[in-house]
Amino acid sequence: MKSSRRSLQVYLCTFATSVFLIAIGLVLSLIWPVLLKFILDNLMVLTTKSYAFDLWKKFPEPFPIDFYFFNWTNPESVTNATVKPKFQEMGPYRFFETKEKANIIWNSNGTVTFRHRKFWYFDENKGINDIQDRITTVNPVALSSVYATRSWNYFLRKGLSVSLSSMAPNVYLTRTVSQMLFEGYEDPLINMARSLPFLGNSVPGWDRFGWFYTRNGSTTYEGIFNMGTGINSTFGRLYSWNHWTQTPYYEGNCAKVNGSAGEFFLPPDHDSISFFSPDLCRTLTLKYAGPSTVKNILGNKYVIDEHMLDNGTLYPENKCFCNGECVPSGLVNVSSCRFGSPSFASLPHFYSADPYYLDSVEGLKPDKRKHQFFLTLEPTTGIPLEVGARLQINMLMQPIAGITLYENVPRVFVPMLWFEQRVQIPDSEVFKLKMLLNLSIICTSLGILLMFIGLIVSSCLVYKICTTNICGKKENKYLYPEQNIPLKGERSVEIVKRI
Known part of the structure; x- marks a missing residue:
């Protein structure tokens, strides 16, 4: 009976694990846009504790x-x-x-x-x-x-x-x-x-x-x-x-x-x-x-x-950049600066x-x-x-x-x-950026993998349940259990014939 309880507990834990893997996989496959937005929102803020702060305060090289x-x-x-x-x-x-x-x-x-x-x-x-x-x-x-x-x-x-x-x-x-x-x-x-x-x-x-x-x-x-x-x-x-x-x-x-x-x-x-x-x-x-x-x-x-380099010759709205010396397009007058x-x-x-x-x-x-x-x-x-x-x-x-x-x-x-x-x-930032940009592929792939593992575990569990007597009753391998006479060899054949 103790063995049967342990087996039942193992089956239940395995079933719970498979359901958990399938659920996590499904969530990962669907939640990546929200996760990406959360990461980007945190990247677009500058504080002393934000990811961008150290890079902003001093360029690493x-x-x-x-x-x-x-x-x-x-x-x-x-x-x-x-x-x-x-x-x-x-x-x-x-x-x-x-x-x-x-x-x-x-x-x-x-x-x-x-x-x-x-x-x-x-x-x-x-x-x-x-x-x-x-x-x-x-x-x-x-x-x-x-x-x-x-x-x-x-x-x-x-x-x-x-x-x-x-x-x-x-x-x-x-x-x-x-x-x-x-x-x-x-x-x-x-x-x-x-x-x-x-x-x-x-x-x-x-x-x-x-x-x-x-x-x-x-x-x-x-x-x-x-x-x-x-x-x-x-x-x-x-x-x-x-x-x-x-x-x-x-x-x-x-x-x-x-x-x-x-x-x-x-x-x-x-x-x-x-x-x-x-x-x-x-x-x-x-x-x-x-x-x-x-x-x-x-x-x-x-x-x-040419628009940025013009002083009003090609684009009239740029004439205010002339500084009193309007010259042909291509040079920016910075004399006052x-x-x-x-x-x-x-x-x-x-x-x-x-x-x-x-x-x-x-x-x-x-x-x-x-x-x-x-x-x-x-x-x-x-x-x-x-x-x-x-x-x-x-x-x-x-x-x-x-x-x-x-x-x-x-x-x-x-x-x-x-x-x-x-x-x-910098090369040190390339890997991080690639991970971020491929977040959808990573989450989707990982989600599918987890769901597949969960389904495999569930299938194995069902097969095990169907082929195993989980109530603890074993097949009788003896013709006369009280005499412990096994059905082996010629004696087994002889007993069968008598019957």
Whole structure:
């Protein structure tokens, strides 16, 4: 009887297990959309305990940034109207960039305020070129000073011309790559500009000039960001920059601070995405360009096109980006954002720009594969899969009456340098993302497997019950049980015959 009870308990437990497996399998097969939504909702929130926080606070590994300079090979012919300025690209000069957040403040309205801290260091071991290479280019400090005087009366400009000629006898200069980037170099015009308040903001309060001078390790250069955390706010959206919702650098809609803060994007549509660039003091809009696969993950690719680069020539709504100097499509006027210097941003080698720019110089060769600015996002989560950030800095050189050094120069947009940041999603995150994206297949497959196992167990249980006497009665193997006479051999046959 005890044995029968144990057998019955085993059968009941087995039956319960099979029902449980079938139920769990059925639930997994049907519940995966709810589970996916729950995971995505948690991913789209930034707190100190959320999955995205550590990645947002400090990027897990440094990423490369390559700088290219344009060496002016015929500067002595600058006043010869029959000779175009000729440039030779030099580089890449590879640095590594680390990026982290500083001065983080969590606000009660569901936003977070922070600053960026970045460090750049030259890759001594794998540097492709020597940062002590010497580059000849237009004198950016002199050009900025002269540009600031274009609205002065003739006699004031003539007075400045005398001082300028003694301190900057040529419109060009030669410096090392290191000096042009982070090290900086001394220039007497900087000291003069700091002592002459009527030059306004044409030259910042630096003691040296370098395109990235004072930026290494700075927490103030890129400004103050206020971003939505997803709690009573839009996740990743930039609500203000330097406490502005409209910058003072542009007019109308062009001055609005909007789009992503540049790191998180809501699941995008198939039209466009936007993010704010502190270097250009404006929002950049990228248009959908089609699907793209990164590390076997399908994403949507977005690129900077002619609409973003236009100043009203092709799209009238962009005229507010002119800043008083409307130029042909392809260059973005950032002079008001760059201390009043004649600075214009473009894609490298004037890619996707009006032919006017290429026709005025020699040596540039735009290439879509090398010079396109793009961003690839995973469409379900909005996670960036790959970034190809490429921008070129140009300066406008033009004749200025009354400034002897610049009276006979051509009007030309001089390419100074361009940089490229090419970053892909870290391998450590690829597996997690693939698991998330394949959640439906994983849940469905696991559910079917569990249901199949449950059905197999149930079938075996039914078969066992049908072929086994679970009440404890055994078949009588003896003809005369009281005599213990088994039915074996000849004796069994004989007994049968007697019967």
